Amino acid sequence: MTPLQQARQAAVDARARYRAGLVAPSAGQAPGLTQANMITLPREWAYDFLLFAQRNPQACPVLDVTEPGSYSTFLAEGADLRTDLPAYRVWRDGQLAEEVSDVREHWAQHDDLVSFLIGCSFTFEADLINAGIDVRHISQGCNVPMYRTNKLCRPAGRLHGEMVVSMRPIAAERVADAARITARYPGVHGAPVHVGEPALLGIDDLTRPDFGDAVTLKPGEIPVFWACGVTPQAVVMASKVPFAISHAPGHMFITDIADSYYHV
The missing domain is CATH 3.30.2040.10 (PSTPO5379-like domain)
Structure with missing residues (x-):
């Protein structure tokens, strides 16, 4: 395999471990591939966040936005945004309600969630x-x-x-x-x-x-x-957003996209 193919296989393997329940910071995993933060909001809040990201691009550089209700992303074929991050936070009325390793149950309670995948350092x-x-x-x-x-x-x-x-x-x-x-x-x-x-x-x-x-x-x-x-998590807290799902800090979504794609 080429180095990029090896890195993508490492990303697939890492996402599988997280889906199986491993909780660990993602720094250093699948080196050479882009990692992403995630914030997921009901559709009625999605435009506000898209505008917020456009106005604050250094803090919120958007890599992808999902269709309402979708839990897939072009950043990683076959990945599931409900299970393939090592840890998630669930927010209610701006307060941290839970930290979990799988948000399928919470996702099932809403049919219009929009996820924003945001660049990670x-x-x-x-x-x-x-x-x-x-x-x-x-x-x-x-x-x-x-x-x-x-x-x-x-x-x-x-x-x-x-x-x-x-x-x-x-x-x-x-x-x-x-x-x-x-x-x-x-x-x-x-x-x-x-x-x-x-x-x-x-x-x-x-x-x-x-x-x-x-x-x-x-x-x-x-x-x-x-x-x-x-x-975005600080913004959820300050703005008292009624419901949101995010990654747990440091526990990112590992994509299949090479780091070089974002290198200028």
């Missing part, structure tokens, strides 16, 4: 690693740290809320390299939105992320922040 991590830049949550075997910020997104319709960011510690002398590498992936968040000084984003303590796990910040490293596809 996990996609560009292989290029960082290949450039000799340590991706700390992968080397430490944990979930990426994510933080709510004081940076408000542009509202749309009934939706509003703050941007969520992911953080990766980068050696000071490699920050420019990391920014240059990730800027070539605008469809999966692109360049950092902030470098250093977490307090300017309203982040008081890097050891206490709002989502994911804390990672070690070594001497000589600078915290670098990227827009994060968990932003």
Whole structure:
């Protein structure tokens, strides 16, 4: 098999493991293939979110939108968005109601759900690693740290809320390299939105992320922040959306699309 065929087989295998009940962060799985965040909303909220994403493309770069009621996507043939992510969150009236590994039961209660697959910064991590830049949550075997910020997104319709960011510690002398590498992936968040000084984003303590796990910040490293596809979950909370399904932070949908597709 070619390297791309091998990667796609790894993606098929990973989705099968998640469908069978494995719950684990997806970072580092099927390297070379794009990963995606997911937010699923009733049809009556879908236009508001599509407009929200259009107005906030760095936080919500849309890779695909499903037809109402559909749980398939062109991003992965034969995949099932109800079962093939490692973990999901179910939201009611802006509150987290459940975290589960299968949402078929919840999906069956609605016949008009629309799913948005949103670019994920996990996609560009292989290029960082290949450039000799340590991706700390992968080397430490944990979930990426994510933080709510004081940076408000542009509202749309009934939706509003703050941007969520992911953080990766980068050696000071490699920050420019990391920014240059990730800027070539605008469809999966692109360049950092902030470098250093977490307090300017309203982040008081890097050891206490709002989502994911804390990672070690070594001497000589600078915290670098990227827009994060968990932003829609912060928006669901702030806007008190009556019902929504999302991926659990760090537990992404692994597509069959090569990372290079989003590289410019």
